[in-house]
Amino acid sequence: MKTNTLSLNERRLLAVLAPLGTADAASLGNALGASPDAVVQYAGLLAENGGLARVERVVDTTYALTDEGRRYALDGLPERQLLELIGERLLMADLKAHPLASIGIGWLRRKGWVAIRDGTVERVGNAPEGDDERALSRQPLTDGPGLRGLIRRGLVTEQETVGYRIAITPAGRARVEDGLDLREEIGTISHEMLLTGEWRGAPLRRYRADRLPRRVVPGKIHPxxxxxxxxxxxxxxxxxxxxxxxxxxxxxxxxxxxxxxxxxxxxxxxxxxxxxxxxxxxxxxxxxxxxxxxxxxxxxxxxxxxxxxxxxxxxxxxxxxxxxxxxxxxxxxxxxxxxxxxxxxxxxxxxxxxxxxxxxxxxxxxxxxxxxxxxxxxxxxxxxxxxxxxxxxxxxxxxxxxxxxxxxxxxxxxxxxxxxxxxxxxxxxxxxxxxxxxxxxxxxxxxxxxxxxxxxxxxxxxxxxxxxxxxxxxxxxxxxxxx
Structure with missing residues (x-):
């Protein structure tokens, strides 16, 4: 395939990508004045037409505290706050009066920090800091022990961002070394260009008649x-x-x-x-x-x-x-x-x-x-x-x-x-x-x-x-x- 069979946007992408080797679609879009989606489309065409580029899908996961999670990051998890209130022992009736009792009592028992006998809540053991508490204190939040539990409790949200990295291949570098015509292409020949003859030396946009358009499947009334x-x-x-x-x-x-x-x-x-x-x-x-x-x-x-x-x-x-x-x-x-x-x-x-x-x-x-x-x-x-x-x-x-x-x-x-x-x-x-x-x-x-x-x-x-x-x-x- 010759260089001139590539569109101007594909040639411009190769020219920008050559000195970088690899880059994300967003930064390439800034350099080309195009959207990241458009850059991915150009790169996909380069990959199809001779393997001149390679497109890699990258998933970036970020974590953020919810409003409730931010409160607990400052004051401690509900079960830790209740444990400090209990001391060595406390009547269950007094414990239930605490605003966090409905949330924290279950976690106290699940973690084995307390025992309940005859209407009294008694502390058990030292209650060391757990993975969830250490994960809550890490900033920024990163994946690790304890984080999944915070997500299940609704204290942390998980968000995946899909991006794309684009790399030039050896075939793409060879195409750049052959030379790229980066002049603006003309899609329509005007009346003035015909009169002046300017169209003879201008790069004309090429169209591929052998490529079928994407099939559109619209909604239809049943036959x-x-x-x-x-x-x-x-x-x-x-x-x-x-x-x-x-x-x-x-x-x-x-x-x-x-x-x-x-x-x-x-x-x-x-x-x-x-x-x-x-x-x-x-x-x-x-x-x-x-x-x-x-x-x-x-x-x-x-x-x-x-x-x-x-x-x-x-x-x-x-x-x-x-x-x-x-x-x-x-x-x-x-x-x-x-x-x-x-x-x-x-x-x-x-x-x-x-x-x-x-x-x-x-x-x-x-x-x-x-x-x-x-x-x-x-x-x-x-x-x-x-x-x-x-x-x-x-x-x-x-x-x-x-x-x-x-x-x-x-x-x-x-x-x-x-x-x-x-x-x-x-x-x-x-x-x-x-x-x-x-x-x-x-x-x-x-x-x-x-x-x-x-x-x-x-x-x-x-x-x-x-x-x-x-x-x-x-x-x-x-x-x-x-x-």
Whole structure:
């Protein structure tokens, strides 16, 4: 490596260090007009680039008396002061009256200077000066016998100061002997320098294009949360408003209002998390009962049998987000309505790479005069296209509360067609008891499965792990593929 490949600061450091041989970073900083940290950085580069210097980390330990320690350095340790008060013997009651009794009595017994018999404290032996007392009297304080005990008692503080010593190596001396150009370098050629030609003889600052900058690892939003935020933004851009709702829902809204029969397998304990206690029923619950038992005022015949209030009052961890949709519709019966929800749902699932007992869904509804099944397919296709899935298709499906029903699928290289949820038009048995006379389009999509496809994951559990390396490597932004 030639001298001119060194920066000016590195060459200046070599020039100052050569006659000294070795020096601390602070004194070198004073000579160079730079901070000690900057000097250490220059020396580190010299060490890397040809071993021209050597950097040694030096730890200096200093000790200082605390306020309490300074008092005892003048007056003696509490146990020594109490021993002088005791003389040969003293009543314990009188000794306890001393301000230092709570501290000193224990140390008197620990050091074996006294014995306590029948309420009297008696002196034992000569009580020679100990290592801790000698350490307390040393000025300045130095490490040695007794000092550790003073530190543990809070009478002395210990402080470590980290410094650096820098030494020039034989290779560094040889570089100095070859000659160092210490002229000020020019980093930017000005207009005047071009006009005068001054730049031709000036030393230009050299830049190394082969050195990568230090990697910066900033704080980032979790990749899964970024995707959920992206879905939320897309739906808002499409004119939807976000719905809210509780994680715990009455069975009435989670099942009954959706025309799901009370003996449906999804309501069994092995599929649903039930919560203790009962919920109240909303106003108009009788219309839901009538719909289940005989179809109410519609042409439906319902499910027959007897609808039980007790089952409707049972509380569950919501198994889907559709109860948020029907509650929103019950409160907003006049068209138009365009609403969505993104949230966690719960089901009794065995944990494996593609199933978890809790995961996220994306729910949406559109209620308006004249909307049709074709509009539903258009909304879903647009949503998936904005997420970057260019090939979307729909397969017929079945759900208790929608008819017609479909299952949207997207095409993914290496996987083929992947099903991502369910959608359909709410049945009259759902909308009529709510007093809604317009068609309602509805869908519930698996956000977690979407995330697996977008993020290239094969294990659903990866979305919920605190994997710092994965978060760091995940790109902050992804280019969205459009139609």
């Amino acid at each position: 899964y949360q970024r995707l959920l935020d992206e879905m939320r933004r897309i739906l808002v851009e499409m004119g939807f408003v976000e719905m809210g709702g509780d994680l715990i829902q009455p069975g009435f809204w989670n099942f009954d209002a959706l025309f799901q029969p009370q003996d449906h397998p999804a309501r069994e304990m092995q599929d649903t998390f039930y919560i203790g206690g009962e919920a109240g029923l909303p106003e108009g619950w009788e219309r839901i009962r009538a719909m289940h038992e005989h179809g109410g005022e519609t042409t439906s015949i319902g499910w027959g049998g007897t609808w039980e209030q007790g089952k409707a009052r049972q509380q569950v961890l919501r198994t889907h987000l559709t109860p948020l949709s029907v509650r929103h519709l019950a409160a907003h019966t006049a068209p138009p309505v365009k609403a969505f929800a993104i949230g966690r749902v719960f089901r009794r699932e065995a944990i494996d790479p593609t199933h978890l007992p809790e995961f996220e869904q994306v729910e949406g509804i559109v209620m308006d005069e004249g909307v049709t099944f074709s509009h539903l397919l258009g909304f879903l296709r647009e949503f998936y296209h904005r997420l970057g899935f260019t090939r979307v298709r729909f397969r017929p499906g079945y759900f208790p509360y929608t008819e017609p029903s479909v299952e949207p699928e997207v095409f993914v290289e290496e996987l083929g067609w992947v099903e991502l949820g369910g959608a359909g038009v709410f049945r009259e048995e759902v909308t009529a008891p709510l007093g809604i006379g317009c068609p309602v389009l509805a869908w519930g999509l698996g956000a977690s499965r979407l995330a697996m496809l977008r993020l290239g994951l094969k294990d659903l559990r990866q979305l919920y792990r605190s994997d710092i390396d994965w978060c760091r490597e995940s790109p902050i932004s992804q280019i969205e593929r459009r139609r």
